[in-house]
Amino acid sequence: MLNVRVIPCLDVKDGRVVKGIRFANLADQGDPAALARRYERQGADEIVILDVSATADGRLARFETIGRVRDEISIPLTVGGGVRTVEDGGALLQAGADRVSVNTAAVEQPALLAGLSSRFGAQCAVLALDAARAPSNGCPSGFEVLTHSGRNRTGLDAAEWARRATEMGAGEVLLTSFDRDGTRSGYDLALIGAIREAVPVPIVASGGGAHPGHMRAAVDAGADAVLAASIFHQGDWSIGRLKDRLQQLGVAVRR
């Protein structure tokens, strides 16, 4: 049986790990390679690196950071940030990524997902979906897609977009709640439920997870993996202790 993955996320800006609240007020959290190494030793199942300023700067995630992290870890590495073409995806794989996530560019040109998926396989094409509650703007699911690191509201319905994106070939949805990001108030379970109904592929819950109870609830709502950042960077939980607790809560994790 497949285990629930626990994934620390490294938001990277100018070669350093940063973390904020609702994608703003970013504070330095340390060196990406040192953090990745620590998390693998603690039992992380995968590392996600999101270069949060890449799209705004009009460039691809920095190869140097990816290479340094790759050399340190023997677990999967998913990288996102500034991917606009299939060739960009290939370049990230060459730099040391195993899987590539796309957000803004996929919304602007959905064929990118089809291209990445047909060349590198569905398991390699991750849809990074940033969503916010939007009760009054006509989105049937109640959730709206955001792009450009949360600065741009698209008016697209999050569930409808997730369904289309997986039909195009996305093999996983990295689902971040903008409202919960960095707040430690728990994952947005309604959001996870809405996307679970829309897509057959794995979902990674992100945004707001602060303790094992939140993670158990996300799994119950339909998540296949749980992602967190602040609680690991700031030492509230080691991944080992978190997994011990998850196991006690009846969640299957790799030990």
Add this chain to the structure above:
Amino acid sequence: MNAARIGTAGDVGIVPTGVANLEAVRSAFRRLGRTPRVLDSAVDIERAEYVVLPGVGSFADGMAELRRRGWEEALRRRVESLRPTLGICLGLQLLCDASDEAPGIPGLGCISGRSVRLAGAGRVPQLGWNGIVAPSEAVFLRPGIVYFANSYRLEEVPAGWTGATGRHGTRFVAGFERGGVLACQFHPELSGRIGAALLNRWLEEAPAAAEASEGLTDRARMAAAC
């Protein structure tokens, strides 16, 4: 240059399938103290002591790249003589006859078998860490939890090979081995300490296991004797 180093004892050559996480594979071997080289000729496939056929991409693109380079025959000869050769994920599937992912496109055909789409209760793609069982007579494969990222599977361990299996909605082949050849549906290069230990066993045991084996065909036996 790549070519200058290939042909020395213990060298590891990686086949650039064009659709692989090459750097992850290279870094895994570097951590084991090796200096893997990306291969650039069919001659080097013959000469390298160890050859790795990695892949995360599509069956059609992977086969097209091997055909474009004209490396199919050299790879077949290695596998049929059971020389130390490691297929990872797509690499395992490319060693077989065909895949439902690319109807009408033949694989290398060293091993009889056809990949079919994962189906049943498990989510597709299978992404994450899953337990496998391996028979005690296996030289390389061991039971444990390893990392998978696949949408297709082999249903049965090929006849004459020693295989490991797992379950994801349905039973699937997690890997198989014979002589110096090891094929993994999972990613040893991404499977933490268990994966590193597997790669290390393959590096240490495959040459002797290849020596002790007879090869798959008369042709392979003749090639090995030359």
